Amino acid sequence: MPVYYYIFLAVALFSIGVIGVLIRRNAIIIFMCVELMLNAANLLLVAFSKMHHQAAINTNSTAASDAQVFVFFIMVVAAAEVSIGLAIIVMMYRNTHSVDVNFLNRLKN
Amino acid sequence: MSVIEIMFWFLSVLALGAAVMVVASKSPVYSILFLILTFFAISGHYILLNAQFLAIVNIIVYAGAIMVLFLFVVMLMNLNAESEPHQKNKWLLYIGGISGGSLLLVMVAALKKVAATNQLVQMNNGEVGLIKNLGIKLFTDYVFPFEISSVLFLSAMIGAVVISKKEG
Numbered sequence: 001m002p003v004y005y006y007i008f009l010a011v012a013l014f015s016i017g018v019i020g021v022l023i024r025r026n027a028i029i030i031f032m033c034v035e036l037m038l039n040a041a042n043l044l045l046v047a048f049s050k051m052h053h054q055a056a057i058n059t060n061s062t063a064a065s066d067a068q069v070f071v072f073f074i075m076v077v078a079a080a081e082v083s084i085g086l087a088i089i090v091m092m093y094r095n096t097h098s099v100d101v102n103f104l105n106r107l108k109n
Numbered sequence: 110m111s112v113i114e115i116m117f118w119f120l121s122v123l124a125l126g127a128a129v130m131v132v133a134s135k136s137p138v139y140s141i142l143f144l145i146l147t148f149f150a151i152s153g154h155y156i157l158l159n160a161q162f163l164a165i166v167n168i169i170v171y172a173g174a175i176m177v178l179f180l181f182v183v184m185l186m187n188l189n190a191e192s193e194p195h196q197k198n199k200w201l202l203y204i205g206g207i208s209g210g211s212l213l214l215v216m217v218a219a220l221k222k223v224a225a226t227n228q229l230v231q232m233n234n235g236e237v238g239l240i241k242n243l244g245i246k247l248f249t250d251y252v253f254p255f256e257i258s259s260v261l262f263l264s265a266m267i268g269a270v271v272i273s274k275k276e277g
Contacts, residue, residue, distance in 0.1 A: 003230050011220065013125065016128045022204075022205030023202050025195070026137060046238075050160070050238075063237070076262070079174065079262075086182050088272060099194065
């Protein structure tokens with residue numbers, strides 16, 4: 001497979017995540033769209049890892065495995081982020097009885 | 110068309126369609142189920158790229174742990190299509206869609222030259238994604254970040270408990 005198929009697939013997934021963050025008002029769905037964008041980046045990292053592995057396969061049989069370790073660490077950070085973010089959303093729901101992010105503009109005054 | 114190409118297109122269409130449905134569906138529970146479908150499609154892509162470790166970790170951590178946490182929170186709050194907050198200002202909907210679409214357009218236009226280079230991705234073989242190689246890498250070169258991430262998890266756990274504790 002040429003690498004640009006994967007690039008365009010990841011760009012499309014990322015853009016869908018951006019559109020979701022912009023147009024939805026439910027805080028949980030905004031959070032899920034952020035996860036979607038993280039996954040698009042992960043897919044691109046793995047595709048690039050396999051591309052460089054293909055290029056360097058004759059000299060080094062484990063070339064470009066760093067990218068897959070990075071993907072692992074991105075997943076670790078995402079798991080920590082989700083636990084904190086959902087705790088904050090539950091806290092917000094307890095105070096406002098809504099998950100509408102527009103309620104948060106009361107932080108202005 | 111080989112089997113790998115057919116699988117690639119099938120998984121790509123599945124991932125994009127489910128991702129659109131995550132944004133478009135009214136009920137948050139359906140959004141979560143479509144996001145799980147997207148993650149399974151991305152795991153299928155990892156298997157196609159022979160990144161077996163990441164495919165399994167993606168299913169266990171994302172589809173298993175994180176999405177169950179989302180589902181648990183949505184069901185705890187009893188959210189459904191009726192309680193969904195509606196975007197009252199229609200213009201914001203259009204503007205959001207147009208800005209996201211322009212982002213896609215700009216990225217595709219900027220990356221169009223990559224198509225000319227014709228770099229190939231190694232499919233369905235290669236040892237780089239196997240558990241043995243990644244494990245050696247993780248416990249030799251990346252052992253310090255690995256230990257730091259355990260501290261990150263500990264602080265995230267304490268933070269979640271502190272935030273969700275009733276004050277007073």
